Amino acid sequence: MWKLWRNVLKVITAAHFRKCKENRVKGVKDVILSSKKKAMYISETASNILKNRIFPHLREDDISKEIMSDETIILFGNRLCQKYRSAHMKKMIRAKLRTVGKFFLTFKKICGSESIKLQEVFDPPHYDACIASINEMCKMDVNTGRYASPATAFAIGSYLKKIAFYLVSESIKKKNKSRQENIKDFLILLQEGLSHEVNKTVLENQKEQKRRKKITLPSTKDIRSLKTYLEKRQHVHLEKLKEKFKFEVWKDLLGVTLTLVQLFNRRRAGEIERVEIDDFLQYERFNENNEMMVNLNMREKLNSTIMFVF
Numbered sequence: 001m002w003k004l005w006r007n008v009l010k011v012i013t014a015a016h017f018r019k020c021k022e023n024r025v026k027g028v029k030d031v032i033l034s035s036k037k038k039a040m041y042i043s044e045t046a047s048n049i050l051k052n053r054i055f056p057h058l059r060e061d062d063i064s065k066e067i068m069s070d071e072t073i074i075l076f077g078n079r080l081c082q083k084y085r086s087a088h089m090k091k092m093i094r095a096k097l098r099t100v101g102k103f104f105l106t107f108k109k110i111c112g113s114e115s116i117k118l119q120e121v122f123d124p125p126h127y128d129a130c131i132a133s134i135n136e137m138c139k140m141d142v143n144t145g146r147y148a149s150p151a152t153a154f155a156i157g158s159y160l161k162k163i164a165f166y167l168v169s170e171s172i173k174k175k176n177k178s179r180q181e182n183i184k185d186f187l188i189l190l191q192e193g194l195s196h197e198v199n200k201t202v203l204e205n206q207k208e209q210k211r212r213k214k215i216t217l218p219s220t221k222d223i224r225s226l227k228t229y230l231e232k233r234q235h236v237h238l239e240k241l242k243e244k245f246k247f248e249v250w251k252d253l254l255g256v257t258l259t260l261v262q263l264f265n266r267r268r269a270g271e272i273e274r275v276e277i278d279d280f281l282q283y284e285r286f287n288e289n290n291e292m293m294v295n296l297n298m299r300e301k302l303n304s305t306i307m308f309v310f
Helices: 002-020 031-039 048-057 062-069 071-083 087-111 124-137 150-173 177-212 220-243 247-265 269-273 298-306
Strands: none
Touching: 048 062, 048 071, 048 087, 062 071, 062 087, 071 087, 071 150, 087 124, 087 150, 124 150, 124 177, 150 177, 220 247
């Protein structure tokens, strides 16, 4: 019933927002997102970034419900938002929260308790159930001793240790000595157990997958063909923009230029697209007095004076 009412409220809010918001730019996909912000219930302990930038983008399922209702997961999310402040890191934060939320749901299923909270997991008697939850979530084959998702198993162990340290910090603030010692005892078990029961298996599985993975590198001919194609596309878009400005053409030209730069300096697309104008203006040109210019021929020297580093 709660889920039905929430969906109805989201639709009503979206219709109202689309019609009544002033100065709204047409084509911007902010209607559903804004209605989800109004309809969802989030704990007051969640930070503004978590409320406005992380939770509204989560898929609506049992995992998301668990994330937004558990105080310990919200604490973990707050710390992640403090650590990773860049806009492009928000997707990574959501992925980490969903991994922890999925682990917690698996733990509840194994323990057979729906009322337990994540902070109660960090108790020595729950250690065995914790390892069993990791094996269940990452689909460990009992016969072969292999994980279907070894990277996820390693990540869960890392997240649990971080959350344990966060809970110890909170216990110190509240001067709760007994809770602090309890979490530390669990952390000792977790660190010792993960290295033998999980991480060793993960490393073996990853080495095996790496040996069997086939990597096909493009030939020099293919790279040259791609470069020629991109340069032609770039020239066509430039001519179109000289005649008349169109947003679609300009956007395509940005994509082509980004790929050309990536092809030239072999950097990742994310590193290039996040270069700010102030950084670009600090570029340095090579000149004839540079030590690297001595052994170059005339054509290489001409090309090097056009290149710049930032």
